[in-house]
Amino acid sequence: MTSSIEFVEKLRKSGLRPTKQRIEICKVLFNSEKTFHFTINDLVKMIEDKNNKKISLATVYNTIHAFEKKGYLKEIAINSSQTYFDTNTSDHHHFFDEKEKELIDLENKDVDPIKIKKNISGKKIRSVEVLVRIDTDNQ
Amino acid sequence: MTSSIEFVEKLRKSGLRPTKQRIEICKVLFNSEKTFHFTINDLVKMIEDKNNKKISLATVYNTIHAFEKKGYLKEIAINSSQTYFDTNTSDHHHFFDEKEKELIDLENKDVDPIKIKKNISGKKIRSVEVLVRIDTDNQ
């Protein structure tokens, strides 16, 4: 459990002003035991349910993008109509449940390190992401 | 080089009526030596430049989705504002050049087979995709 004061610190250290909205978003994202995955809509709902108070969509988008830039969140590549984010910023991979439209972490022990043997000159690898699509096991 | 007649066959066999538009799309997609990646916009441009004639966006979307369903195309997961498709339907992975917004095939020899050691009960693996993001190698 992190206190608001610590979030204020964290924001200031990152060069972000500690506003009410940002602190609320921090509380929702970074106060839970486990990391989790969410969409912007999920997050807006979580915040509004918690506080019984509206927060502007634009603020949520701005803040999430700021947090992503600072490395506090990761965006996950799925060709879905909504973008997913992960509060687990360590290097890891994912299952995507096509039925539940839900992400599930793959721990590093579950996937051997991926070695890319091809090199493209003048280009640097920024990330290596594995997405395992799963679905109901019918017939 | 595949002739129009063969595309007509292929479409009929798939339960798709061989219309002028579909045959044109087949020619653009399946007549080149090498497989390639494209967005819907790319494809519309290719077709219109080739024929000097408009094709409805809706037709292109419908056809591409029909082809994907039949397994003639693969959709590639990238969190980009546009969806990418691949005429290479074999199992393989990709680089995504963040600067050029361009996909590059990774051949199977360039990535060892990926073994997923975690199992989710009641769920079946549909696909395992690796996306390697690359970018200009500055500093």
Place this chain on the structure above:
DNA sequence: CTATAGTTTAGAATGATTATAAGCTATTTT
């Protein structure tokens, strides 16, 4: 306390994709 640079906000704008429904066309039926 004041100035200012950074934030929040509602609402408008954007852009990819999907829906609509009217007219066209390939195929089937007669």
Place this chain on the structure above:
DNA sequence: AAAATAGCTTATAATCATTCTAAACTATAG
């Protein structure tokens, strides 16, 4: 080979996530 029909194409409208705008607000430096 004409008529029926089922499938297809089309322009346009609708949708929906995301980004933009610019006015009002607020944290903080001086």
